[in-house]
Amino acid sequence: MCSKALKFEKISRLEAVTLPFYALLMFLLSVTWDAQNILAMVVLLLLSVGIGWYQAIGAQVKDTDKFDRHGRPVKLLKKGRPYxxxxxxxxxxxxxxxxLAGDSLGTHEILSELGDEIERDLFIFKFFSGGHAWYLWETTALSNLAFIYFLEQRFPNLRDAFKKTKSQKLKRGHNK
Incomplete structure (x- = not known):
């Protein structure tokens, strides 16, 4: 995971758009809306946006002369150490x-959780397995969405790599 973040890699719509919104949906479906959780959500929102901002400050984007199968320009992203x-x-x-929630965590549980996080980052399909607490979904979703938002602020043409193309819209029945 660490060496992957230090190399230029093709940025994908799946990683930049689909996974963060999937995590956001899972957060919304798994959270219990009570006063205590709402306060925690606000704190986690602020932390997550701050983390996403920090992750984006060291990122670098390279343009290529290539296009993907949907006609979108291929962009290369080096996430860097802040990521x-x-x-x-x-x-x-x-x-x-x-x-803070009162769960006692031993070294085994912490290392197991770390292993799970590394697997999710290395193997995209692991991201779609459920079983995560709402606060993990929230933090993951919002930090990733903030990361992409701040990247787009620094590199405005990055959005071109994520846009739906006319051919994709036509395939889905959108006649715009």
């Missing part, structure tokens, strides 16, 4: 919330 640190901060926030 790795931010990823670890998301993990630490999850551990802190579990401890």
């Amino acid at each position: 790795i640190i931010g990823w670890f901060l998301v993990f630490l926030v999850g551990i802190a919330v579990e401890i």
